[in-house]
Amino acid sequence: MSEIPEKSAAYRTGGLTLFFATGIILVALAFEHLGGYTPCPLCLMQRYAYYAAIPLLFVAMALTSEMPRLAAFLYVVVALAFLGNAGLGVYHAGAEWKFWPGPTTCGAAQSLPTSASDLLSSLAESRVVRCDEAPWTFAGLSFAGWNVVASLAAFTGALKAAFLSASVRD
16 A cells, blocks of 8 residues: 555654654753753743653654544644743743843742751752753853744644645545
């Protein structure tokens, strides 16, 4: 049985988007766990789109051949998640550049010590991770700025996969 070219293109585009999204979240986790960059709460929130998109993209790819309309719907959901994530990244980067204030609750989440001596030792060791200070930049963009770029690229890939999948004749 020969494969319909539109189905193949939708599947390939979805796969590239899945591969890209997986790569981006792995890079973020590597910066955290291998590079020692502790993420702030806004950084962690920006990962949610990736955590949701990766399994949704996988399911959409699996459905592309048999149920292209449902696959297209899932691709659109993923695209909207990445568009919203790009907006969150713009907010975060703007707070880092002091264009607007960041959230007042943005600090490192710490567990509470159970004794006074543990409290004193934890105060000496704790580092507050602020959302309005960029711990790293490359080419003038912080992690949040690069997340905007990556999220817009993933948005574009997911949207293209949606259009390709929707154009498939059942």
